[in-house]
Amino acid sequence: xxxxxxxxxxxxxxxxxxxxxxxxxxxxxxxxxxxxxxxxxxxxxxxxxxxxxxxxxxxxxxxxxxxxxxxxxxxxxxxxxxxxxxxxxxxxxxxxxxxxxxxxxxxxxxxxxxxxxxxxxxxxxxxxxxxxxxxxxxxxxxxxxxxxxxxxxxxxxxxxxxxxxxxxxxxxxxxxxxxxxxxxxxxxxxxxxxxxxxxxxxxxxxxxxxxxxxxxxxxxxxxxxxxxxxxxxxxxxxxxxxxxxxxxxxxxxxxxxxxxxxxxxxxxxxxxxxxxxxxxxxxxxxxxxxxxxxxxxxxxxxxxxxxxxxxxxxxxxxxxxxxxxxxxxxxxxxxxxxxxxxxxxxxxxxxxxxxxxxxxxxxxxxxxxxxxxxxxxxxxxxxxxxxxxxxxxxxxxxxxxxxxxxxxxxxxxxxxxxxxxxxxxxxxxxxxxxxxxxxxxxxxxxxxxxxxxxxxxxxx
Amino acid sequence: xxxxxxxxxxxxxxxxxxxxxxxxxxxxxxxxxxxxxxxxxxxxxxxxxxxxxxxxxxxxxxxxxxxxxxxxxxxxxxxxxxxxxxxxxxxxxxxxxxxxxxxxxxxxxxxxxxxxxxxxxxxxxxxxxxxxxxxxxxxxxxxxxxxxxxxxxxxxxxxxxxxxxxxxxxxxxxxxxxxxxxxxxxxxxxxxxxxxxxxxxxxxxxxxxxxxxxxxxxxxxxxxxxxxxxxxxxxxxxxxxxxxxxxxxxxxxxxxxxxxxxxxxxxxxxxxxxxxxxxxxxxxxxxxxxxxxxxxxxxxxxxxxxxxxxxxxxxxxxxxxxxxxxxxxxxxxxxxxxxxxxxxxxxxxxxxxxxxxxxxxxxxxxxxxxxxxxxxxxxxxxxxxxxxxxxxxxxxxxxxxxxxxxxxxxxxxxxxxxxxxxxxxxxxxxxxxxxxxxxxxxxxxxxxxxxxxxxxxxxx
Numbered sequence: 001x002x003x004x005x006x007x008x009x010x011x012x013x014x015x016x017x018x019x020x021x022x023x024x025x026x027x028x029x030x031x032x033x034x035x036x037x038x039x040x041x042x043x044x045x046x047x048x049x050x051x052x053x054x055x056x057x058x059x060x061x062x063x064x065x066x067x068x069x070x071x072x073x074x075x076x077x078x079x080x081x082x083x084x085x086x087x088x089x090x091x092x093x094x095x096x097x098x099x100x101x102x103x104x105x106x107x108x109x110x111x112x113x114x115x116x117x118x119x120x121x122x123x124x125x126x127x128x129x130x131x132x133x134x135x136x137x138x139x140x141x142x143x144x145x146x147x148x149x150x151x152x153x154x155x156x157x158x159x160x161x162x163x164x165x166x167x168x169x170x171x172x173x174x175x176x177x178x179x180x181x182x183x184x185x186x187x188x189x190x191x192x193x194x195x196x197x198x199x200x201x202x203x204x205x206x207x208x209x210x211x212x213x214x215x216x217x218x219x220x221x222x223x224x225x226x227x228x229x230x231x232x233x234x235x236x237x238x239x240x241x242x243x244x245x246x247x248x249x250x251x252x253x254x255x256x257x258x259x260x261x262x263x264x265x266x267x268x269x270x271x272x273x274x275x276x277x278x279x280x281x282x283x284x285x286x287x288x289x290x291x292x293x294x295x296x297x298x299x300x301x302x303x304x305x306x307x308x309x310x311x312x313x314x315x316x317x318x319x320x321x322x323x324x325x326x327x328x329x330x331x332x333x334x335x336x337x338x339x340x341x342x343x344x345x346x347x348x349x350x351x352x353x354x355x356x357x358x359x360x361x362x363x364x365x366x367x368x369x370x371x372x373x374x375x376x377x378x379x380x381x382x383x384x385x386x387x388x389x390x391x392x393x394x395x396x397x398x399x400x401x402x403x404x405x406x407x408x409x410x411x412x413x414x415x416x417x418x419x420x421x422x423x424x425x426x427x428x429x430x431x432x433x434x435x436x437x438x439x440x441x442x443x444x445x446x447x448x449x450x451x452x453x454x455x456x457x458x459x460x
Numbered sequence: 461x462x463x464x465x466x467x468x469x470x471x472x473x474x475x476x477x478x479x480x481x482x483x484x485x486x487x488x489x490x491x492x493x494x495x496x497x498x499x500x501x502x503x504x505x506x507x508x509x510x511x512x513x514x515x516x517x518x519x520x521x522x523x524x525x526x527x528x529x530x531x532x533x534x535x536x537x538x539x540x541x542x543x544x545x546x547x548x549x550x551x552x553x554x555x556x557x558x559x560x561x562x563x564x565x566x567x568x569x570x571x572x573x574x575x576x577x578x579x580x581x582x583x584x585x586x587x588x589x590x591x592x593x594x595x596x597x598x599x600x601x602x603x604x605x606x607x608x609x610x611x612x613x614x615x616x617x618x619x620x621x622x623x624x625x626x627x628x629x630x631x632x633x634x635x636x637x638x639x640x641x642x643x644x645x646x647x648x649x650x651x652x653x654x655x656x657x658x659x660x661x662x663x664x665x666x667x668x669x670x671x672x673x674x675x676x677x678x679x680x681x682x683x684x685x686x687x688x689x690x691x692x693x694x695x696x697x698x699x700x701x702x703x704x705x706x707x708x709x710x711x712x713x714x715x716x717x718x719x720x721x722x723x724x725x726x727x728x729x730x731x732x733x734x735x736x737x738x739x740x741x742x743x744x745x746x747x748x749x750x751x752x753x754x755x756x757x758x759x760x761x762x763x764x765x766x767x768x769x770x771x772x773x774x775x776x777x778x779x780x781x782x783x784x785x786x787x788x789x790x791x792x793x794x795x796x797x798x799x800x801x802x803x804x805x806x807x808x809x810x811x812x813x814x815x816x817x818x819x820x821x822x823x824x825x826x827x828x829x830x831x832x833x834x835x836x837x838x839x840x841x842x843x844x845x846x847x848x849x850x851x852x853x854x855x856x857x858x859x860x861x862x863x864x865x866x867x868x869x870x871x872x873x874x875x876x877x878x879x880x881x882x883x884x885x886x887x888x889x890x891x892x893x894x895x896x897x898x899x900x901x902x903x904x905x906x907x908x909x910x911x912x913x914x915x916x917x918x919x920x
Contacts, residue, residue: 103702103807104836126704148647159645161654162622175894183803185619185835185875187608187658189887189917190899194621194654198647215704242563244586244675286746343643347563375645376564415645427649434635438906439650445905446898457649 001063010045013055018093020044029070029088033327034078034422035338035386041068041082046090050110050207053094057205058174060087061451068453069201071112071140074133076327076339077420079147079200083454089205091142097121098208105213106165106182111142111206118211128216130157133416134324142206148198150416152320155374156248156282159416161197163212169196169204172447176207184212200418201453203446220248220282221292222316225299226273226306230254230357233275234350236302237373240279241346243298245291249280249320250374252353257326257368257381264329267322268315270306277304277373278323280316326370327381334366336386338395342406343377343415355405356380363398365391377415403429424459461523470505470547473515478506478553489530489548493787494538494882495798495846501528501542506550510570510667513554517665518634520547521911528913529661531572531600534593536787536799537880539607539660543914549665551602557581558668565673566625566642571602571666578671588676590617593876594784602666608658610876612780615834616708616742619876621657623672629656629664632907636667644672660878661913663906680708680742681752682770684779685759686733690714690817693735694810696762697833700739701806703758705751709740709780710834712813717786717828717841724789727782728775730766737764737833738783740776786830787841794826796846798855802866803837803875815865816840823858825851837875863889884919 001009010019020026021043030038042065047053060067066086073080082088091112098108102125107118115129115136122129132151133139139149145167150159166180169192179192196204227233237250253261253269253276262269269276277299281291292309299307310316331337344352353369356378360367371379380402384391403413403426413423413430428436439458444450461469470479480486481503490498502525507513520527526546533540542548551572558568562585567578575589575596582589592611593599599609605627610619626640629652639652656664687693697710713721713729713736722729729736737759741751752769759767770776791797804812813829816838820827831839840862844851863873863886873883873890888896899918904910 101805103698104805105701148651150645150647154645161651171894171898175897176892177895177898178891179895181803181872182805182870183836183872183875184806185610185614185803185832185837186872187610187801187874187876187878188872188883189879189891189895190902191608191621191654191658192895192899194651194657197654198651215706238563241565246675284744284747284750287744290744341647343641343645345561345564345642346644372645376643377645410642412641412643412646412648414647415643416647418647419649423648431638431649432636434631435637435639435649435652437635438631438637439652441905442650442902445901 006063009059010043010056013052013059014045014047018046018048029082032073032075032078032080034076034420035336036078036081036421039081039084041088042085044088044090046093048093050094053205053207054170054174054176056089057170057172061172061449064449065451066454067451069142069205071143072135072138074135074139075143075147075420076417077422079418079420079456081421091140100125102127104182107211107213109141109209109211111140111209113141115139115141115144122213127213129163129211129213131160131163134327141209145197145206145209146199146201147418148416150372150375150377152249152251152372154372155250156246164193164197164209165212166210167193167196168207170207171204172449172451177204180210182210198418200420200456202443202456203452217282219285219288220280221288222310223279223292223295224308224310224319225277225279225304226270227275227303228273228305229303230275230353231350232303233277234353234373236277236299236304237349238347239298239302240295241374243294245294247279247295247374248282249278251278251323251371252373252378253323253370254368256366257330257370260333260368261322261326261329264332265322265325267318269319269322278319330368330381330383334383334385336384338382338399340380340399340402341414341417342402342411343375344406344409344411346374346376348409348411349373349376351409352378352406359398359401363394365394365398375415376411419457421455424457427458466523469519470503473512473519474505474507478508480504489542492533492535492538492540494536494880495796496538496541496881499541499544501548502545504548504550506553508553510554513665514630514634514636516549517630517632521632521909524909525911526914527911529665531603532595532598534595534599535603535607535880536877537882539878539880539916541881551600560585562587564642567671567673569601569669569671571600571669573601575599575601575604582673587673589623589671589673591620591623594787601669605657605666605669606659606661607878608876610832610837612709612711612832614832615710616706624653624657624669625672626670627653627656628667630667631664632909632911637664640670642670658878660880660916662903662916663912677742679745679748680740681748682776683739683752683755684768684770685737685739685764686730686766687735687763688733688765689763690735690813691810692763693737694813694833696737696759696764697809698807699758699762700755701834703754705754707739707755707834708742709738711738711783711831712833712838713783713830714828716826717790717830720793720828721782721786721789724792725782725785727778729779729782738779790828790841790843794843794845796844798842798859800840800859800862801874801877802862802871803835804866804869804871806834806836808869808871809833809836811869812838812866816862819858819861823854825854825858835875836871879917881915884917887918
């Protein structure tokens with residue numbers, strides 16, 4: 001099909017107002033939040049119905065056009081960077097909350113619904129959607145599912161995967177595949193929903209998603225613990241877990257991150273602290289009171305210089321929002337940011353923190369470390385200037401050492417950001433050749449022309 | 461390879477004492493707990509190391525021999541019935557608990573470890589492995605993972621899938637594929653562990669399995685609620701969920717099941733009751749006290765004739781064990797038993813119970829209904845005599861009507877028993893042709909010779 005005919009066909013499917021081909025429009029879809037060269041697509045299309053979405057997929061497959069689905073583009077591993085001359089399928093117009101079922105505790109959503117909107121709508125009905133990635137105010141549920149996004153509540157409530165009851169997706173022929181159920185238990189057919197979670201758009205294009213909702217906790221309490229030694233803070237994390245307490249949130253911020261976030265947000269963080277833990281316990285009021293008490297005792301015993309509850313809900317919200325802004329805050333400092341996602345078994349957090357500090361010294365790099373310490377999932381963030389080739393080389397070497405150490409500690413390359421384009425080449429270190437061969441065989445079978453977000457996860 | 465040479469090769473791999481070819485031995489491996497004609501395999505082999513297991517898989521693939529993995533053979537959907545002249549791979553000698561990690565809260569096990577053994581070993585260390593299928597005293601964790609087994613605690617604690625952090629499996633070439641991690645979060649590569657859970661041995665053969673453990677609840681209370689109307693009991697289930705209480709266990713037994721179980725176990729169940737709910741709430745002691753109180757109030761308001769806490773731990777254990785014995789108890793009554801697994805959204809339980817009673821009348825069948833009502837997962841169990849062809853026909857028709865109704869109510873064919881051989885032909889009704897085509901394409905790509913437990917889930 002000629003380019004003109006193709007454009008006409010996309011316009012017929014999605015409406016001419018939803019087909020973008022100007023260079024300035026395409027630039028918008030050429031990058032995401034990962035530090036990678038931008039790559040404008042050949043075309044972007046924004047279907048407004050699931051039917052049109054299916055037709056777009058079929059057309060791309062028929063024409064052999066690479067297709068990258070994009071929600072808000074907050075991806076941190078390059079998962080939404082399109083292929084050259086490829087098509088970006090924008091999901092933002094597929095933003096209907098189809099159903100919130102209060103009796104059976106689930107929601108049915110289209111992929112373009114923003115995470116925070118579902119949270120808010122569920123909350124109005126006395127229900128709770130826990131997964132809260134840092135990007136929750138803008139990122140879409142389709143993107144969350146494609147990346148298996150985590151968030152601040154992951155420690156107690158799990159990640160996106162734990163809330164996907166079912167979903168439908170378009171195969172490369174544009175046929176709708178259905179998997180999972182509106183029931184809390186389902187052992188019917190292959191767990192394709194499980195496979196699709198975290199598949200980064202490489203196996204199919206999501207239609208509707210069925211997400212589990214839960215009753216919200218009856219009470220919660222937020223605590224701030226201030227440390228004058230980084231190591232004491234990281235050991236406190238391990239001590240809280242060892243005491244068999246499972247906080248909803250157990251976040252770590254080092255001094256560099258605290259100062260940067262404070263400057264950005266003015267939330268009132270103690271900028272002189274070597275490290276800070278943000279802790280939230282929730283559940284039954286009596287349990288919350290006891291756990292908050294125990295957590296404070298543990299923090300003090302581990303050497304916290306100050307432990308205090310958030311003064312009120314407003315202060316808690318201010319501080320948590322500031323923490324969620326860590327990425328944009330750090331990104332302001334230098335032209336380039338590499339935000340890593342290596343994850344270790346929780347007991348290894350102190351060792352990982354020590355290693356990261358050593359890494360910063362050895363490579364003479366500025367690394368701000370923060371993240372979901374209770375999950376063993378830290379985000380060491382390197383701010384630098386990519387235009388300095390020598391500096392960039394040091395960054396690359398430091399990142400590779402970080403991965404090696406995380407794996408040596410029994411960890412994994414990614415806790416919640418996925419592999420995308422940035423970590424594909426490291427995968428073999430973690431899982432070995434047979435796993436990659438199996439994964440590629442799977443990918444080829446389900447996408448014979450290789451049109452679905454090519455290059456992501458297992459490479460070309 | 462000649463049959464003699466093949467036997468010799470299996471003996472070389474697994475040791476001659478672990479290769480079974482006598483008709484009497486093979487009969488043992490010819491059936492499971494589903495009502496299907498028995499099918500003796502050509503040979504059974506019991507590897508004692510994972511290395512030998514991988515070699516067995518490779519040999520079977522090389523020779524084009526169908527291979528069915530079998531743990532305890534408690535499968536209720538025919539998933540462990542071998543192919544004619546196929547090989548049964550028995551996992552009972554692969555029964556090592558490799559590690560229980562108390563700091564990072566996970567266990568690494570071989571597939572032949574019995575569920576109750578892991579539970580007990582974890583308990584000794586102050587940890588908790590929640591999934592508790594009725595068969596837990598004998599069924600293996602490999603089988604639990606292959607079927608995504610549920611259990612009595614599913615309502616609050618989820619099913620096997622929710623505890624699989626990672627696993628390795630042998631592909632058809634005998635190569636070890638690794639997926640998931642020892643970390644609580646992992647977004648590295650495809651979620652192949654999620655795909656393998658519930659795949660019924662059709663995509664690979666499990667090596668080691670990494671299972672999440674959790675801190676046990678601090679307190680629990682068990683309640684019995686007696687009803688003189690079935691409908692009142694089923695409506696109580698919906699009312700408890702609607703009150704935003706999530707009991708660990710919320711089991712329903714109808715009069716026929718109560719009488720049968722009582723006769724079998726002598727546990728002290730009220731045999732005159734029309735229906736019985738077994739309820740357990742757990743968590744923080746204050747929460748347990750409040751929830752137990754609320755649950756009792758709801759039961760009374762819904763018309764329970766008696767609600768009482770279990771007198772002590774021993775009584776609770778006796779009653780719960782009796783409930784777990786429902787299947788063998790019912791199986792004693794008549795030559796044939798069909799135990800179904802259709803599952804509906806929880807609010808539809810009253811409607812499903814009403815439908816099952818109506819079904820029993822219309823088809824003049826004896827149906828005992830029990831199961832995980834809180835999950836919408838009931839087990840209507842038909843006891844009859846298969847030798848009576850007319851009766852068997854009525855059973856088949858009733859089962860098909862049951863599936864249709866469950867689907868019409870927004871439910872699913874199987875909550876926890878899988879499709880195996882018994883429900884494969886109904887799958888299209890639930891998921892449609894495109895899903896089956898996608899699943900078959902997946903299966904063919906990963907098992908080109910079709911040796912891995914052929915015929916299960918999506919048919920040949």
